[in-house]
Every structure is written in structure tokens, then in C-alpha cells.
Amino acid sequence: MPTYSWIFELRIGKQEKPNRGTFCTNLEKHVLLTSLFCIELKREILFLKRRAGEETKTVPQIYEEECSSASTSLETAGQFPTYKKVKAAMYRSRAKRFPPLPATRQQLEIPAHWRVTKSGRQFLMYNNVHNSVLIFCTDENIWELAGHTVWCMDGTFKIVPEWYHQMFSIHVFKEAAALGVVFQPQTVICDFETALIPAVQASFPGVQIQGCYFHFCQAVLRKVAELGLRTRYLHEAETKK
Secondary structure: OOOOEEEEEEEOOOOOOOOEEEEEEEOOOOOOOOOHHHHHHHHHHHHHHHHHHHOOOOHHHHHHHHHHHHHOOOOOHHHOOOHHHHHHHHHHHHHHHOOOOOOOHHHOOOOHHHOEOOOOOEOEEEEEOOOOEEEEOOHHHHHHHHOOOOEEEEEEOOOOOOOOOOEEEEEEOOOOHHHOOOOOOOEEEEOOOOOHHHHHHHHOOOOEEEEOHHHHHHHHHHHHHHOOOHHHHHHOHHHHO
């Protein structure tokens, strides 16, 4: 009597179209089944592309967040696509939403929704096309700067368009005492940095330090790879136990 096997194929469609699935029978002795690994991989790629097209975070940031989230589960960690595999697709999705930079600074038009904060406050304070200077700041930020005697400044050259020289930011420390609160944490969850834990313990005597779970899972997965068990873990149910 022939053995009947079902083959399920998942086709990932565009966001506005529902995903479609098909079932068919195969009467051959050797049946090739579409693995759950491939299905999960397609879902992850689709979600990464969607986030890249909808959010303003950098593509590497989005990938790192999703990769860290996947690494908290030993069931999904080995199924996550590599950055090299999804990088081009994520940037293509990003390009569909964010227009390309113009040829010259004078042609730059900043969209209205990028000139205000999420609460609707004016954020683009100064825009001079002749000296290539943009200042993003709210009125409240100006008053905060005026009310503090210690400023922290930092600049970067790597992320600005070619007609700008630098992105420069100014920060102030807002003391907890000025806000009328006293910090007394009983438990602090953090990663396993040897410099961070003593600093927290010194600042908050008696605090309980709890290692971050997803960092712990990442460490476990790295150890699995170091021991040469990654392939066995992915394909052997007994190893996963």
C-alpha cells in the first residue's frame, strides 16, 4: 500500500495581502517536506523588512534587537537569519519609505513630521541652507540648558550626509533630587559586565544583582557553538534536552 504524505508550502506575501498556503499529496517513496526551519526563516525575514520600512531606527539596530529577542529562546535562536542574508532586503524596504538624499544641500526639504516632536512641539529650530547648519531643539530644551551649569557635549562624523561636517549634541544631567524622587532599587537586572556590577552595588548598597536572561541565553549559545554542538542541537531533539 502506498504511503500518502502531505507537503505544506508557505508563501509569504506582501503586507496588504494574506499569506497563502497549499497542500498536495506525493506518492513517491522519498518525500521532501518543507521544514519548519524554512517557514520560520521566511517569517523572520518578512518581519525584519517590515520594521526597516516602518521605523526610523538604523537597520543594524533593528537587526540586533530582533536577533537578541530570538536568542532568548533556544528553540528560535538557531533559526534566525544572518545579517548578511537580510541586509540588502532591509535597506530596500527602508529606501521605499525614506526618499534618497538630493544632489545638493540647497535641494534638501525636511518633511513636516520631522520638524516636530511626537508631542507636536517645534523641533527644527534653525535651518540655514547657505552655511549648512541645522539645529534641532525645543524651547523647553533651551530652558534646561540655561538652568544647568554642567553641559556634556559630543560629536560624530560618521552618520551625517556628505554636505554636513558633523552631528553635534549637547546634554545636561537632570538630578533626581531636583525631580523630588529618591532611588532605592531592591533588584537591578543587567548584563554580566564586570565593571557595571560593582558600580551598581557601590551606588545602591544591599541591592540584589540579577543577570539578564537573554544575555545568559546568548552566552549559552556561544558555548554550544564553541563545543561544536550547534549542528547537533539544530537537528537532534535529544541534544536540545
